[in-house]
Amino acid sequence: MGDGTFFARDRGRHPPALTPDYRTSVTRAPARAPISFPPSLSEETGPVFGHDLLGPLDADLIRNFARPGHSAIGPRIFVHGRVLDETGRGVPGALIEVWQANAGGRYRHKKEGYLAPLDPDFGGCGRTISGADGSYAFRTVQPGPYPWPNGGNDWRPAHIHFSIFGSGFAQRLITQMYFEGDPMIPLCPIVRTVPTAEGIDSLTARLDMANTLPMDMRAYRFDLVLRGRRQTLFETRPEGG
Amino acid sequence: MHRDPMLKESPSQTAGPYVHIGCLPNLCGIDGVYPEDLGARMYADGVRGQKITVRGRILDGTGSVVRDALVEVWQADAEGRMPGGDPRGPADPAFAGFVRRAADPETGDWTFDTVKPGRVPWPDGRLQAPHATLWIVARGINLGLHTRMYFADEDAANDTDPVLARIEHRGRVATLLAQPEGPDAYRFDIRLQGPDETVFFDV
Ligand SMILES: [Fe+3]
Numbered sequence: 001m002g003d004g005t006f007f008a009r010d011r012g013r014h015p016p017a018l019t020p021d022y023r024t025s026v027t028r029a030p031a032r033a034p035i036s037f038p039p040s041l042s043e044e045t046g047p048v049f050g051h052d053l054l055g056p057l058d059a060d061l062i063r064n065f066a067r068p069g070h071s072a073i074g075p076r077i078f079v080h081g082r083v084l085d086e087t088g089r090g091v092p093g094a095l096i097e098v099w100q101a102n103a104g105g106r107y108r109h110k111k112e113g114y115l116a117p118l119d120p121d122f123g124g125c126g127r128t129i130s131g132a133d134g135s136y137a138f139r140t141v142q143p144g145p146y147p148w149p150n151g152g153n154d155w156r157p158a159h160i161h162f163s164i165f166g167s168g169f170a171q172r173l174i175t176q177m178y179f180e181g182d183p184m185i186p187l188c189p190i191v192r193t194v195p196t197a198e199g200i201d202s203l204t205a206r207l208d209m210a211n212t213l214p215m216d217m218r219a220y221r222f223d224l225v226l227r228g229r230r231q232t233l234f235e236t237r238p239e240g241g
Numbered sequence: 242m243h244r245d246p247m248l249k250e251s252p253s254q255t256a257g258p259y260v261h262i263g264c265l266p267n268l269c270g271i272d273g274v275y276p277e278d279l280g281a282r283m284y285a286d287g288v289r290g291q292k293i294t295v296r297g298r299i300l301d302g303t304g305s306v307v308r309d310a311l312v313e314v315w316q317a318d319a320e321g322r323m324p325g326g327d328p329r330g331p332a333d334p335a336f337a338g339f340v341r342r343a344a345d346p347e348t349g350d351w352t353f354d355t356v357k358p359g360r361v362p363w364p365d366g367r368l369q370a371p372h373a374t375l376w377i378v379a380r381g382i383n384l385g386l387h388t389r390m391y392f393a394d395e396d397a398a399n400d401t402d403p404v405l406a407r408i409e410h411r412g413r414v415a416t417l418l419a420q421p422e423g424p425d426a427y428r429f430d431i432r433l434q435g436p437d438e439t440v441f442f443d444v
Contacts, residue, residue, distance in 0.1 A: 005364075007246055008443075009250065009443060009444075010249065010250065011384075011443065013249055013250055013252055014250075014252050014253045014383070014384045015252065015253060015254070015383035015384060016383070017382075017383060017384065019383060022255070022381070022383070023381075024380050024381030025381045025382070025383060026302075026381075027301040027302040027303050027305075027381070027433075027434065028301050028302070028307070028379065028380075028381035028382055028433050028434070029302075029381070029382075029383075029433070029434070030386065030433055030434060030438055030439075030441050031302075031434055031438060032438055032440075032441075033443075034386075034387070034441045034442050034443040035407055035408060035440060035441070035442055035443065036407075036442070036443040036444075037403070037404050037407055037442065037444065038364060039444055040361060040362070040363055040364060040369065040404075041317075041323050041327065041328075041361050041362060042315070042316075042317070042323065042361050042369070042372070042374050043374065043444045045315075045323040045324070045325045045326055045327065046315065046325055046339075047280075047315065047324070047325050047337070047338060047339035048324075048325045048326065049279075053279075055274075055275065055276070057274075058274070058275070064274050065271065065273070065274055084248060085248075086246035086247065086248050086249065086250060087246060087247060087248070088247050088248055095279075097263045097264060097279075098263055099259060099260070099262040099263025099264075107259045107262060108262060108269075108270075108271060109258075109259045109261065109262055109269055110269065110270065110346075111258055111259070111309075111346075112259065123262075123266065123271045123274050124262050124263075124271070125262050125263045125266045125271060125274055125275075126263075126274075127263075127275075161254075161256070161257065161259075161260070161263055163256075163260075163263060163264060169315045169374055169376070170387075170444045172313070172376055172385060173250075173251065173253060173385070174253060174254070174255075174256045174260075174378055174385060175251050175252065175253055175254045176254040190254060190255060190257075191254075193254070193255075193383050194252045194254070195252075196252075198249075199249075199252040200252075202249070202251060202252065203251065203252060203254070224251050225248045225249060225250050225251045226250065226251070227250055228246055228248075
């Protein structure tokens with residue numbers, strides 16, 4: 001809803017368009033600075049996705065592509081957290097789509113050429129919608145690291161891709177989640193497009209032993225922050241809106 | 242009372258070459274997880290307004306076609322109402338306002354069917370020219386690119402549009418104009434770099 005316009009985006013928070021160590025950006029980065037304008041209804045609104053969109057296994061990557069009676073191979077984890085905005089409020093109704101490689105680091109995609117095997121029981125996509133307080137969760141297997149052609153001996157750290165719709169199209173965001181303690185994180189040219197160490201840290205999920213399911217799966221905690229809205233003068237209700 | 246930002250936005254990372262797995266799984270052969278890919282259709286039967294088809298390509302700085310891009314479109318209905326909660330009242334119920342498309346992996350062409358959007362108000366009440374918001378992600382794009390598609394056959398509205406008025410280099414306005422190519426059909430190509438680089442926005 002157009003109930004207040006967005007704070008200007010802090011572009012220093014995000015990777016610049018041109019990051020030569022990530023070579024594909026060289027021919028795809030716009031050379032000119034983007035032109036700013038105050039958000040109008042076109043940007044303050046966005047598509048609304050209801051829970052009726054979701055099937056019962058959409059948030060379960062261990063089973064949503066598996067043959068009956070089978071499940072995906074790899075370390076079982078569940079990933080959970082909250083979608084917040086910059087004012088610290090939970091964002092309800094946010095559609096979160098995820099995709100990832102399998103436990104061996106192989107994607108199910110015709111352009112994928114890594115020699116690690118496909119898992120017949122793993123598709124690699126999932127989705128969910130955040131609850132009233134912005135909370136979300138999904139089950140998956142921990143993805144493997146994989147090599148990629150970038151000119152040298154480059155490997156992606158284990159990661160899960162996230163696509164998030166907030167309440168306005170100006171909040172649209174795609175990012176990646178990394179795993180606490182992975183020594184590959186600081187070596188990756190794509191990770192290193194993020195300009196600050198704190199920003200990289202904010203994309204790193206924490207092992208969450210308190211929420212681990214004993215004898216079943218470990219938990220990782222990952223919060224996402226979308227752009228916040230400036231509150232209108234008449235909207236002075238306290239926290240919890 | 243204004244509430245100031247206390248948290249920082251999560252930094253963007255590239256969508257990478259396998260964005261289709263998460264965003265258009267049926268298109269890339271991952272069948273049976275979702276009944277249909279998100280954003281498959283802009284409108285349902287009975288939609289009001291002029292139905293149009295838009296075709297385009299995305300070109301990189303070498304003039305090569307980008308074959309792995311994902312494009313999302315968000316726009317008003319034929320009367321200028323935004324689906325998803327317009328404070329002035331509901332939009333056409335047969336109109337979704339949103340589609341998601343992939344560039345063809347061989348040709349790089351992408352296309353969508355929609356209705357020609359109406360005029361959406363600017364914060365001061367003036368009317369913007371008919372436009373659609375486009376958001377482009379791909380391998381090598383670190384932060385999704387926002388742009389707008391206007392219509393070359395809307396001269397009068399374009400001449401008073403408050404966003405187009407912000408483009409100081411007037412020659413660049415043409416990069417945002419979809420060109421008619423036949424009845425109810427438009428072409429809109431996007432250039433990521435070069436002398437005709439498309440205008441992108443920080444919204
Ligand atoms: Fe990846």
